[in-house]
Amino acid sequence: MNKAKKMLLLVVMLLAVFVPLLPTHIHADQTDDSLEQIKKSGKLVVGTSADYPPYEFTVKEGDKTKYVGIDIEIAKKLAKDLGVKLEIKNMAFDSLLVALETHKIDAIISAMNPTPERKASVDFSDVYYTGKQYMLINKKDVTKYRKLADFKGQPIGAQTGSLQYSLVKEQLPGSEIKGLSKLNNLVIALQSGKVTGVAMEEPTAKAYAANNSQVVAIDPGFVSDTSQTGSAIAFAKNSPALVAAANKTLDQIKAENLIDTKYVPEAAKYMETSTKNNTVLSYWTYFAKGIEYTLIITVAAVFFGFILGILLSLMRLSNSKVMHSLAVCYIEFVRGTPLMVQVMFVYFGIGALIQSLPALIAGIIATSLNSAAYIAEVIRSGIESIPVGQTEAARSLGMDQKDTYRYVIIPQALKNIWPALGNEFVTLIKESSIVSIIGVGDLMYQTQLVQSSTYKGVLPLFVAMVIYFVMTFSLSKLLNVFERKLNHG
Template sequence: MKVKKILLLFIFLLVGSLTCLGKVQASTDTSLQHVKQKGTLVVGTSADYPPYEFTVKQNGQTKYVGLDIEIAKQFAKNLGVKLEIKNMNFDSLLVALETRKVDMVISGMNPTPERQKSVDFSKIYYRGKQYMLINQKDATRFKNIHSFRGQTIGAQTGSLQYQLVQQQMKGNHLKGLAKLNDLVIALQSGKVNAVAMEEATAKAFAENNTSLKVINPNFNVKASQTGSAIAFHKNSPSLVAAANRTIDQIKQKNLINQKYIPLAGKYMSNNSRKNTMWNYWTYFAKGIEYTLLITAVSVCFGFVLGTLFSLMRLSKIKIIHLLAVWYIEFVRGTPLMVQVMFVYFGIGTVIQAMPALIAGIIAVSLNSAAYVAEIIRSGIQSIPIGQAEAARSLGMSQHEAYRYVIIPQALKNIWPALGNEFITLIKESSIVSIIGVGDLMYEMQLVQSATYKGVLPIFIAMVLYFVMTFGLSNVLGYFERKMKHA
């Protein structure tokens, strides 16, 4: 009985402490002050959602435009700070917000009760219906939710539309993807029969592609689920209040209907007239530059770290050997995508100033090091033990034996496998696009968003990746032949 009383008292004190802590945090909110002090409002968005947010090319540069971007501009102006846009996958936005990589998220996001548990939301700034995008040839087949029974429906993961299809179209197959552009490609190629999206966005795609059509499937949408709002980090009342003042100002002047939406439509119309691939060659060039940069740096660091871990694994000192084994097995046993997200969102919470490019390079380098370590270890173990014994009999130390006898011979054996790892890095570096690094894959997605063309940018990116890997393969082959004659 005494133990129970002590336990109840402990629980009471713990709950009281947490309550007090929450009140202290709320009363000492510095979210608005923090943004003003650093002089920059960092905004997270997924720029593939016209007319809310999308990209256009102006003077050879990528520009983020749309209804949401105009609201973000006005908010930053009212705060007297600069605006910085971070473009990433929609389902990564709230993670970026919670880990403070961004100050706010504006991306046509619905303030659902589930999301409100994790983040704070501003007032609703725009309401739109939930529509379906279908192929024009299917216009007579699909009229409402019931006519889609047994069909495959696409929706953006993490979106309200994904939830609506999941809950109200249970007789259908649901296909979720992170990018709307990919869903539209799937629709045009027959992989899905329809794509659920917000009204204005569906109409934007249909107006720029005559093979597509918009219908209203009559989703049963609750009032609490409709509308778009700005998301902020939990317990940021001062920043939310400032955003609400901006939204009130915008609504009072009716800027959304009179200025922002017409302006977005103008950008979309101009973009449609200039959407040839040649106009976007600078995007692909920038993507190649970042891809090669990430690959080159990761190859250098990966090789150095890989060599170190291979020697550690061959060490007779147990703790050093085990550390190397644990690292190599752990890295090889987890996906690179997860590692990239952990470095950026996980370690990035400790090192707030870490840029996405640096996080991507670190993750790719650490991943490559594990594979390089195993390649080098196997190469060293392929050298007959007599070589090391002969070197030691000549008076060489173990270090000298490895440096002058073992490693040079092992390098000839492992060069083909090492070359394959370097070539693989060019392709695997594309994963860093999920955290907003402007590599070739990221730039390809920007071109898709800007041109409303899905397959052609993919084909161009595929050719460019082939050119890079084939070129590197020939360079590595040249050195391999030189080694054979050495």
């Protein structure tokens, strides 16, 4: 099969996968059943990025993680008014809109600003809280940076996809903007000198400053449209019934002034309590849970990836042009795209067709499919490294192709490829950290929870590094034992 036919086959395969996943929109004459669907399911699934105190953050209660903050209280009230249970999905801020559009969540309550760009894709409730835009700086720079003009030409950090990111880009055109999905990492960048300041909302900036003596919150004088700077609840496009229900809840919250009199004081109390009992050591159960999920993902990906890898390698070595081309297209496509994109595609893309697809299963599927492509090439190279005389000798003894592979080729090939195969298994432990972007509670995800709960950035990362090293080093030693047995077999 020539190159042109292979490219055509690859395009056809991609269209077959992507076309069914193209978004469909509700026409104006169709009935809005958004509210009915939630009541029918019996739960309201709310997406949030729980690293934004006092809006949404996590605290430790016993061995469990509790989501608290202004937005969490609003979510609880909305779910109660709708007569359904509340389910919180914690994920990266810049993944929330994708999750909403693919119906992985029913609403976003995460201090999201209703900008015109976002309104084009989703529906918003009324604004429920408005705060100024502040800058978090190092305490030693408090006399150096006071107003917006002082930051000109300086590297500034902001959460990716946030209003603050847009404001920095517009009002500090000469500055280098560094965008990250987690505020914890931005604060680390600030304290390590990677950025001069971090743009965030006033309550959040003050929360970080109150719990970290090395940073200070200032008002640099950002100019912003008050209609876009407030926080609102986001819903899928064309959900007027759900928006109306949310506005009814928000009207009651405003009438009783619950945010200022109840939600903010409660958030402050949680932050104060968390600060007093926020030693990283006390969060050992978080790391233990992260290890558990990391090992589950790794073992499952190794098992399924190895099986699929064997199949793909045999397809690529097949005399059938169709089988060979399918294997080549799959391997080249998977190896030519980032694992992060593949994880998000499986969860948000395929997950749009299978609404009940859990994040953990999506993570296992994505890492297994990715690993299979690399394992296939390792196995293929091992098989091709066996001299052709071995095959001829086996066939001369009356073995068919199946027995030749089973008893002659594969055992010898396995000995040759074991180091490369072992390296792929070790790599999987580290690459599994990518699934944290879709809310899987692996080690990296749990580390981020510890960061947001303790207001410490570097120490939790150091602990995670040590744990990853122990796991990979232990696996390497175990694989070496098997390698020695193979060599002496």
